[in-house]
Amino acid sequence: MKKHGLLNLDHRVTEAEKRTGAQIVLAVIERSDAYPELPWKAFVLAAALAGLLVVLQDVTRPGWTSGFPVLYAVSLTLSAGITSALLCVYVPPFARLFLDRHRASAEVHQYASHLFLSREMFATRRRTAILLLVSLFERRVVALPDRGLVEFLSHDALQTIIGRMTAALKTGQIERALEEGLASLEDALAGKAIGGSGENKLPDTVIEEKGE
DSSP: OOOSSSSGGGHHHHHHHHHHEEEEEEEEEEESSSHHHHHHHHHHHHHHHHHHHHHHHHSSSTTTSSSSSHHHHHHHHHHHHHHHHHHHOHHHHHTTTTTOOOHHHHHHHHHHHHHHHHTTTTGGGGOOOOEEEETTTTTTEEEOHHHHHTTTTTTTHHHHHHHHHHHHTTTTOOHHHHHHHHHHHHHHHOOOOOOOOOOSOOOOOOOOEOOO
């Protein structure tokens, strides 16, 4: 995947870990799933609209569908569908128009859980790791704490972290979104005796993956 110039966040992660006692991992994912159904949705909708246009034209101009115009109508319908499907493949903002938000949320959470396990974020001594993940295609954020942090981070606190990150992400500011996440996490854990060991078992470098 293309890099987003996030190397300067390494030091910021280190400082946030010192202040909070937590082990923090930041991740930026291009997309959490391939969503193979999106081009088909786009094809069907565009073809249906083109077909409706043909029907309306037939109503207003009876007899125009005989001979060559019939081939034109079929070509128009298929071309509209194919063009829409291709746009869905190569233009992410267009593809997002066909993305079910509940499906997107589930896929991003699933990707975050898999990343948490595959990177062995559970291996910290007091289970004080937390993953802040940004999935760009879905424009969604996941804050996933290990069990040692759960008692210190309420549902409302996690939603505040996610909300601040999402607001920055909507404007395309990826680095700002991650910085907001770190700042919000520091606010949520300020003055709480987490009891982190000080051992830095997890990398401070931002994880960047293409995803599915």
